[in-house]
Amino acid sequence: MEIGIIGSGNIGSILAGYLTALGHQVFIANSRGPESLGEVGRKTGATAVTTAQAAGAKDLVIIAIPNKAAVNLPIDILSVSEAIIVDAGNYYPSRDGQIAAIEAGLTDSEWVANVIGHSVIKAFNNIVAPSLATKAVSVGSPNRIALSVAGDDKPQKWAVMKLIDEIGFDAIDGGLLSESWRQQPGEPAYCQDLDKGTLTSALQQADIRKRADNLATADDMARPYL
Template sequence: MNIGIIGSGNIGSILAGYLTALGHEVLIANSRGPQSLSEVAERTGARAVTTDEAAGAKDLVIIAIPEKAIVDLPKSVLSTSKAIVIDAGNYYPSRDGKNADIEGGLTDSEWVAKVIGHSVIKAFNNITAPSLASKAVPAGAPNRIALSVAGNEEEQKQIVMKLIDKIGFDAIDGGLLSDSWRQQPGEPAYCQDLDKDTLKAALQQADISKRAENLAQADEMARPFFEKTMINKEAEK
């Protein structure tokens, strides 16, 4: 496949390495431009391109950036794309600012789909970068980690699930995009390295009446990390 990855952080660069190893043509971009991606390109085998070029990938586009950066994506390119678009991000108010639509009930990915004008599949958001990087194993291996895939387009979900299996993880159907809150920050299925059966149970354990409370707790736990990251970025300027 011809695959574009928007976001060169941990998740984006790890996926770039896996996907090039599987023989796919991978284009990777970030907000700083292709000149900033020489190390990532050399390490992963992906080709560094502009965000517009990555968004224009023919078969698959993976968005792996903070929610606050979604509004800066090339919407004119994405809205007319015939590719499958995966949203791998998560909403954290302390990093992204308050989002009225999400706070009002939309899932993270429903909001992303609304902004870019294109349907999305929610995947790769409920695993930590270290686990994604180091815990891929062949199909049938005991205690293989499972990832949840949510979306409204059944055929697209199946393609993404097969891709996850080839990367080295089990994949389960997480329901419609409106159900994807079950795999978001603070919920039982979020970043717990669960096998297929345990992940299915965790998705069902999620209580929508506690969604706001769980997100607030997860956000508070993540706040020191985001603050440290911001300090480091300022120091690099």
């Protein structure tokens, strides 16, 4: 596939390395421009490009940036894209500022979809970078870590789940995009390195009545690192 990754932080760079190793043509971009991505390109094999070029990837675009930066994406390109667009971000108010629509009940990925004018699949947001980088294993390995994938387009969701499996993790259906809050910061399914069965249970344990409090707690814990 032709894959664009917008965001060269830990998650974006790790995914670039996996995807190039699988034989995909990967383009990676950040807000500072391709000239800042020499080391990332050397380590991952991905081609450093502009954000607009990454957004124009034919088959898959992964957005791995803070929510607050979504408004600066090349919306004119993304809104008409025929690619699957994956949102790998998480909303942290102390970093992203108070986003009224999310505070009012939208999931962060629903908000991103509205901003870019294109549907998205939520994936790669509920695993910490060190685990993503080091804990990929082959199919059938005991205690294989699972990632949940949420979205409204089933074929697109299944395509992303297949890619996750190829990278080295199990994938489970996390429901509609409106249910993706279950895999967001503060919830039982967030960044716990769970296997498929345990992750399924964790998603079901999430309580919508506790969503705001759980996010606030997670935000306070993450504040020193953001």
